[in-house]
Amino acid sequence: MRAVLLTDLLLKNLDKQSSIPMQKQMYDTIRFAVLDHTLISGQKLPSSRALAADLEVSRITVSLAYDRLIAENYLVTRAGNGTYVAPTLKQPLSAAPGNVHTQHSMQLSRRGSQLTSLPGGMGNTTGAFVPGVADSQAFPFHIWKRLVARYLSKGNLALSGYADHGGLRQLREAIAGYLKISRSVNCDPGQIIITTGTHQAVDLCARLLADAGDTAIVENPCHWAFPTVFSASGLNVAGGEVNEQGLDLANSDVPPRTKIVVVSPSHQYPTGVVMPLSRRLELLQSARAQNLWVLEDDYDSEFRYDGAPLPSLQGLDTDGRVIYIGTFSKAMFAGIRMGFLVVPNHLSEAFAKASTKLFRPGALHLQAALADFIHEGHFAQHIRRMRTEYSSRQDLLRSSLEKSLGDMVSLSSARAGLHVFAECSSLVNYQSMINESKREGIFLGTPCFVKNIPSLENRCFVLGFGAVPLERIEAGVHSLSTAMSRSLY
Template identity: 40%
Template sequence: MSAAAPAPLSHQLYRLLRDWIQRGELGAGRRLPSSRRLARALSLGRNTVLAATERLAAEGLVESRPGAGLFVATLPTVTAPPPASAPLTPHFSRRGKALVERCATLSEHYQAFAPGVPGLDLFPHAQWQRLLRRHYRQTDEALLAYQTGGGLPALKAALCDYLTLSRAVRCRPQQIVITQGAQQAFELIAQLLTDQGDSVWMEEPGYGGAQTAFLGAGLALTPVPVDEYGMNSALRPPGSPSPALIYVTPSHQYPSGATMPVPRRLMLLEQAEAHGAWVIEDDYDSEFRYDIAPAPSLQGLSTTARVLYLGTFSKVLYPGLRLGYLVLPEAMADTFRLAQARLQREGHYPLQAALAEFITRGDFARHIARMRKQYRRRQARLREALAPAVAAGLVLSSGHAGMHLVAELQSVDEEIRLIEQARLARVTLSPLSRYYLGAPRRAGLVLGYAGATEEELSRAGHWLATAWLALGQQRS
């Protein structure tokens, strides 16, 4: 990697003068030399000096006095704390402490095996940049103002066509609200449809982003165990309160990978109706299915409109896009649209315009097809690397869909030992136990393969197989 280019001379001069002013070496009211004098003294162009002093003036660090020149402005002083003062000890609320406990992230940014990370190397960057430049250059001035439409109409129309054909979602464009990612959608649902203390059924194990969003809204999280067919409400804790919300990932349960069959989907819809609950269907990566046909969406199966269908472009395009969507019952869409405009604000309309064109001209579908092919190959390469461990008893999930595999382990202690070793090998390991709200019933590793190259998957996979086999020898 090449060294960063030095800052322009005008910025270097600005920074030097700013530091002198902030440290008091250039006191309030002191006159600065003229731009010509400074330029001669420093052997700089006068325009360079003017650019630096104009920035100081714009930031209020110097002030111009007509006919007299530039003078250092009088700035507020920050009093340093006494040397003997005790360090500040933050006192978080009970809810804040609970949130912090669930907000741990994978600090290392190694390609393998970070879960939920798409193949950014596969994204058509040049094509996308051309689209962005054109839409930002040609954007209507009205799209730069505050918006209350719930998203660009062209994007909602394109999404409506796509979801109807690919996911059997029954909707019209006016039922869609564009959000800034799935997290914003979770927060909006909680704010509008629940009161503090209401219960939400959560898959156990389940997606940490949804867990923290609902915990942050003051909801009571009820863990409902997941089996080989997804959430099994018959296994929920005895005496569980009636839910206001039911959160599920039926197409590809996160993180177990289970797909909920149609009979259980229909049973879940019946239970939601009986409880008067709203079902949140998070269809986060349904595009990536390799050897099984997609099941119809819960939203498309529902006859009572109690399903809120949620999706994001983070997995199919890139996480930094920060765009998602909600498909709502028609009677609720306007309320959600107005609430979003007031509570969270809308934005990125030129970006939405570029995405709408990306979808309508077929580039989105072509990109997904390419990603699906490459992810299948990457999963195969990972399985090949892990083959010695699998032959010795390591159990992997089916991998029929999605962007990760789950490797089953015997204990949480085994998770911990492998994770400690992985840091030294520059490999990201995500323990299955961290996806549980309560005591984990299973131990394992969530192995993301979509965001790593085949070469990296081979390296990391061989390391993991060797490390797991070594642990097995210690057990025996």
């Protein structure tokens, strides 16, 4: 390409009316021309004086653009002989062979491909009947805003950095005090590790308690997060038997190299089963006999409507093998992304160090605000208020379902949590019902099965009522009834 043609290239691409500086436009145009081999290696360019005259711009503008391109090795100067295009790749980056190579050779890893194919959560956070979502409309954001603002100032610059030692001490103290009273958890603040939610908590446990190729047992069916996170960490996932008393570890297959078992004893997800004391003691005994770590997922234990919340499994543990997982997403609002682990004393230092090294936790001003939210009684007050509200919603949902659907569905019996588990009768085409429900604006949760259960799979679904105001429940059930009536065999 003759030097004079650079002027034509620039005149075609430069826009003197643009808000982008002329120097930046020149730099971008020449840079792309070099990478694309429109300007070839060794090509001599016009002098800054000549180019400025041709473009009718300041010579300083051209010189600054040239200087930057020279500094970044797109152009070179030869003393007394002008400016040239620097040596570049033989093939331009946009050439076809490079594109083919990139598209067909640069692929996800096996682990990445597996992760993208595993079950994932629903994208919706509002509407009937999205499961697992609290009512953010009822949350006292005016209080939360005041508490957060308390720590957003230059007087609290210490909170603008990273957390260490497992999280902010004030929050760990607040959580420890709350858990001792409400959940009978035996812990001190040093055992608590603040996380960004259950997913990060499980990931941390997988990394520290098991090696790639080891096995984790999850309840079957279970929440989709557990097999997804464990698989992403290189663990094999096996399904434990769940019956009317919850996980039956004693009668489940435990593969060799099993290191972890996950259980939700206070309100099994999704079936809603509440594990009685006898089964809890039996589970701990089986875990001791097989030397397993037990992860207790206590995701919505605050919401029990026919009695006081049941004591935690961790409070019964005498071996230091139960790790308690808690979250504020159900009790407060989903997007808070704040949770915690309670680990045995002998693991606390390792978990704190690993959390800091892997995740570099921050958001200390939010942790400080949450500590005040608990200490000042706002958290307990919100729980009491929402317990009454959610109880009314569940009662109305159950009565509406029984009235509208009758024998087409059977419901779980537990009066707890933020969802109801339902099983279709054999008269209903399951997949058609799911599709028709979406057309009606109804979103149903589908349980995750690690291994087939013919009596349940393609028959059951989850109805969340946390994000559904009381006055909209009957209309939602009516829409679901319409969808099911279209799905009968």
